[in-house]
Amino acid sequence: MLRVLVTRPEPGASRTARRLEGMGFQPLVLPLTETMALPVDAGAVPDTVAAVAITSANAVRHASRELMAVLSDLPCHAVGKRTAEAALKAGFLSVREGPGDAEALADSMAKAFSGKTILYLCGRVRFAAFEQRLETAGVGVHAAETYDTLAVRYSDEALLQRLSDRSVDVVLLYSAKAAAAMRDVANRSILNGYFEKTLFFALSSRVAAALDDSAGKPIRIAAQPDEEALLALLRGLP
Template sequence: MRPRVLVTRPEPGASATARRLEEVGFSPVVMPLSETLALPVDVSAIPHDMDAVAVTSANAIRHASDDLIASLAGRRLFAVGRKTAKAAREAGFASVIEGSGDAVGLADQILAELPAGSRILYLTGRVRLDHFERRIAESGLRVFVKETYDTRRIDYPEEAVASLLAGGQIDAVLLYSAKAAEALSGLAGQPGMHSLFATARYFCLSDRVAASLNAAEKDRISIAAEPTEDALLSLLKADR
């Protein structure tokens, strides 16, 4: 019997993850516990003398307006990893430098390639860690932040959850954000839901995500070696 894996990331990524899980012998259950929403950006307020654009999430590209993309597409863009670089190229950026998947590593790559005093436009989400921008700022480069999207928790009615999870216990849960982890803890703690998650293992993208789970779940948590889906799925497969 295929292990049932709950996929909690927002769409469209959740469906893509489900396909990957099916290909390697898991039975995915898609139930996003957070969603990303576009934020308005005043393109006219962005300085015209930016030397480069930096992006640490593909969502920052997906939720950017056409006007914003058009105003920046001629500049060099530093992307945190493969998926973000792909999203940037598809959006119209011609010069895309692909990082290794780590935000601080991307900052170091920018510092190595751009001269002192360079100005970086950072497209990002409202909910984020500050590792990238702090590393850039500490080095003397100037970073200008534009938030193109927000992340919000999704709460489902109990009957909707029961319908989505029908079919037996959940064997594993993939958690990509602190908001999703908080929502999952609340869900698993409900009297009618507890049995579905009684033996589930929680696979978290980072320490921050894991810290948002309840204490009762701590002995069933595994954390990816790096904050990428490839690392998360490798962890899941190794635990099978």
């Protein structure tokens, strides 16, 4: 049975582990990042906001009740299925599920909201392309940073306890920050040779690039930046 290391933060890590078990793999959970809520002044939301955009389920999970009370009546545009589900659960009354890609979501919203302002529920750590595309198209973007993403540091003892003495076959990488943390884990002297034959599956080319000093390590990139495409790489293994 192939051993697959899941590096995403909770609660997603446990959810992915259950999916892997159902697929016939042996999951090991090692969250390399964690999310922390940030305060957002609900009173600072502009009256001119015409819609809300969300590219991460964490952004809405960490939104305060005060902020949601201000935003819930606005149309919400979510990047994909999982984010749309989180938005509905948080209290948005009207949610549109997007194409699964942040830049494609920006392109679709640019047509509908040119000359208007949207509120972007987001994390402090994020790629700028979504906002840049909208602003280039004449859409005003008010960013509300509801959470931060922090790297998780493990002691040598904790790593050995979680990984055991048998190497993993595949590592799943969901973010650039997690990939950078994975690079540091792989370079620990106590794990010398542990990842020598491991395959690394990355959600996107940006994530793969964060594993930049792992020359010689096989890295495969998902066809689309979502978990379905990432797990499809596993299904394609011989």
